[in-house]
Amino acid sequence: xxxxxxxxxxxxxxxxxxxxxxxxxxxxxxxxxxxxxxxxxxxxxxxxxxxxxxxxxxxxxxxxxxxxxxxxxxxxxxxxxxxxxxxxxxxxxxxxxxxxxxxxxxxxxxxxxxxxxxxxxxxxxxxxxxxxxxxxxxxxxxxxxxxxxxxxxxxxxxxxxxxxxxxxxxxxxxxxxxxxxxxxxxxxxxxxxxxxxxxx
Ligand SMILES: Nc1nc2c(ncn2[C@@H]2O[C@H](COP(=O)(O)OP(=O)(O)O)[C@@H](O)[C@H]2O)c(=O)[nH]1
Ligand SMILES: [Mg+2]
Numbered sequence: 001x002x003x004x005x006x007x008x009x010x011x012x013x014x015x016x017x018x019x020x021x022x023x024x025x026x027x028x029x030x031x032x033x034x035x036x037x038x039x040x041x042x043x044x045x046x047x048x049x050x051x052x053x054x055x056x057x058x059x060x061x062x063x064x065x066x067x068x069x070x071x072x073x074x075x076x077x078x079x080x081x082x083x084x085x086x087x088x089x090x091x092x093x094x095x096x097x098x099x100x101x102x103x104x105x106x107x108x109x110x111x112x113x114x115x116x117x118x119x120x121x122x123x124x125x126x127x128x129x130x131x132x133x134x135x136x137x138x139x140x141x142x143x144x145x146x147x148x149x150x151x152x153x154x155x156x157x158x159x160x161x162x163x164x165x166x167x168x169x170x171x172x173x174x175x176x177x178x179x180x181x182x183x184x185x186x187x188x189x190x191x192x193x194x195x196x197x198x199x200x
Contacts, residue, residue, distance in 0.1 A: 037120050039081060041053075077102070114197035146190060151185070
């Protein structure tokens with residue numbers, strides 16, 4: 001089992017173009033989700049850092065793929081958020097070139113161990129979320145569905161949301177990882193699942 005010092009993390013590469021994706025020989029775990037789903041907050045929580053990944057109140061601002069170097073042993077990859085309604089057509093094009101590029105022009109796609117697909121517990125899985133899940137399934141890329149902002153729902157409503165998300169996404173309910181960046185709930189479970197992806 002690999003030992004990773006999670007505290008030893010830094011933003012290594014901010015890629016605005018596929019040719020900027022790093023060629024380093026370390027495994028990659030990518031994070032995908034719509035804008036504002038809580039991706040930056042979740043990555044900060046996972047890494048025990050306040051603001052390594054930028055948390056924004058204005059969603060959908062930057063279109064880059066950010067590679068966080070974790071102890072020289074792993075890249076956590078922040079894919080650009082989708083579904084931001086106010087994006088210009090040029091930005092939408094950049095989004096798809098960069099996101100498609102991550103999967104089709106990534107020099108180390110062989111080292112992609114899995115994708116953490118984030119779904120907001122309040123909105124449930126959107127059409128865009130389902131499109132991404134479909135793509136990952138078709139491409140035989142392992143993925144974990146992580147349900148964010150669970151602190152925003154009471155116990156009963158959250159249970160119903162998890163049932164519904166599992167059903168629409170076509171996975172078992174106990175395959176979902178419920179997560180709250182506010183409370184830290186789900187952090188250990190998500191790390192365990194990431195380790196499982198790395199050891200497959
Ligand atoms: N209550 C609550 N709010 C959250 C949580 N995660 C993120 N947020 C808030 O949701 C908004 C978007 O978060 P951010 O991490 O920037 O989302 P991103 O656009 O997916 O990177 C911010 O206002 C965060 O403070 C969470 O677990 N619980
Ligand atoms: Mg973000």
